[in-house]
Amino acid sequence: MEKSIPGYFKDITGLVRSIQRAEGNPDCFRRNGENCDRLDCFWRKCCLKKTDTFSINKHQKSKLSKKLDDLRGTVIA
Numbered sequence: 346m347e348k349s350i351p352g353y354f355k356d357i358t359g360l361v362r363s364i365q366r367a368e369g370n371p372d373c374f375r376r377n378g379e380n381c382d383r384l385d386c387f388w389r390k391c392c393l394k395k396t397d398t399f400s401i402n403k404h405q406k407s408k409l410s411k412k413l414d415d416l417r418g419t420v421i422a
Contacts, residue, residue, distance in 0.1 A: 361388050367416050387412070 362372035365388070373383070374392050383389060387408065391401075401409065 361391075364412065364416065368412075 358375055361374040365372045365374060370386075373381070374388055377392075379393065381389060381393060386392070
């Protein structure tokens with residue numbers, strides 16, 4: 346069994362796309378490669394990385410927690 350490392354996530358593509366859809370945004374995470382024109386996207390930095398894992402700092406974690414709290418009660422498909 347793989348050990349979990351705090352602040353690191355694997356294969357979050359589906360989760361991020363679900364959050365994007367729930368927010369009413371296009372679910373484009375890791376679909377556009379280097380051609381992303383969404384400069385204000387919360388996920389952009391992670392999206393453009395060439396790795397299957399990424400880390401988030403405390404500030405980003407706080408923003409993500411707020412996003413998830415805001416989406417509570419929304420069905421995420």
